[in-house]
Amino acid sequence: MNIIPKRQSETDHRTRGEQSRQVQYLAPMVDVQSTEEGYVIRAEMPGVDKAGLEITVENGELTILGHRRNLQHPGELIHRESTRQDFRRVYELDPAIDASKISARVDQGLLTLVLPKAERVKPRKISVD
Amino acid sequence: MNIIRYQRYPHPDFPVAWDRLANMHEELDRVFESTFGSTVRSLGTLSRWTPAVDVYQDKDQFTVVAEVPGMKKEGLEISLNGDTLTISGERKSEEKEDDQRFRTERFFGRFQRSLTLPSAVNPEKVKASYKDGVLEVVLPKAEEAKPKQIEVSLS
Numbered sequence: 001m002n003i004i005p006k007r008q009s010e011t012d013h014r015t016r017g018e019q020s021r022q023v024q025y026l027a028p029m030v031d032v033q034s035t036e037e038g039y040v041i042r043a044e045m046p047g048v049d050k051a052g053l054e055i056t057v058e059n060g061e062l063t064i065l066g067h068r069r070n071l072q073h074p075g076e077l078i079h080r081e082s083t084r085q086d087f088r089r090v091y092e093l094d095p096a097i098d099a100s101k102i103s104a105r106v107d108q109g110l111l112t113l114v115l116p117k118a119e120r121v122k123p124r125k126i127s128v129d
Numbered sequence: 130m131n132i133i134r135y136q137r138y139p140h141p142d143f144p145v146a147w148d149r150l151a152n153m154h155e156e157l158d159r160v161f162e163s164t165f166g167s168t169v170r171s172l173g174t175l176s177r178w179t180p181a182v183d184v185y186q187d188k189d190q191f192t193v194v195a196e197v198p199g200m201k202k203e204g205l206e207i208s209l210n211g212d213t214l215t216i217s218g219e220r221k222s223e224e225k226e227d228d229q230r231f232r233t234e235r236f237f238g239r240f241q242r243s244l245t246l247p248s249a250v251n252p253e254k255v256k257a258s259y260k261d262g263v264l265e266v267v268l269p270k271a272e273e274a275k276p277k278q279i280e281v282s283l284s
Contacts, residue, residue, distance in 0.1 A: 031224075079244075
């Protein structure tokens with residue numbers, strides 16, 4: 001397995017001015033698919049739009065951060081099953097992935113990341129003359 | 130409170146015991162969630178898809194909010210029977226069959242949630258919207274169910 005999820009339980013230390021506070025995140029449900037071209041990651045992040053996404057690649061690690069849109073509903077909450085936490089998940093990347101070619105789109109709270117392999121590592125057929 | 134959690138009825142494909150186990154599994158998830166602050170969501174190897182539902186109330190209406198990411202609008206069904214709201218739908222996998230998967234946590238297939246609203250609503254005026262994977266159903270209360278202010282004059 002070449003895309004390894006890291007640290008399932010996510011706690012991040014963020015500094016805000018002088019104060020440091022702990023931020024709790026929810027790990028989104030994710031499918032990872034392997035194709036000949038590379039990998040496809042699909043992460044469910046309801047309530048997150050394009051503006052709320054932060055995707056970074058650093059030191060061979062892919063970090064997906066999704067901030068929920070602040071939804072306001074009239075009245076008082078009388079039944080609750082959802083959580084308000086933002087989403088976060090970190091993956092260790094296969095070195096074969098060309099990080100400069102990673103593309104992302106989000107549609108109805110479903111983030112799709114396409115991670116293509118670098119040309120040099122793609123399987124190729126060599127014909128014998 | 131009148132709102133009851135949707136209990137799965139035995140599915141023809143699943144034996145009853147399996148369904149009970151799934152419910153138990155869900156209960157366990159809840160215990161863990163409350164203990165560990167739900168940072169890790171269960172991978173749900175036994176339970177099927179149960180989207181989270183929130184309900185809001187003010188003096189004029191109920192707002193039901195369901196997290197159903199990655200659906201098509203056409204794949205969602207909303208029905209009202211008396212004061213019972215049912216949200217159901219089907220989600221299909223985006224993957225092609227010949228692709229190799231090495232991590233799957235998401236659910237596909239049908240889901241259904243029903244909930245009984247605490248008071249009568251006006252079925253003519255129910256409105257729904259779907260944005261960023263969040264379904265919002267607004268159900269205005271029936272006139273007779275709205276709180277009334279009665280002026281009492283002292284003579």
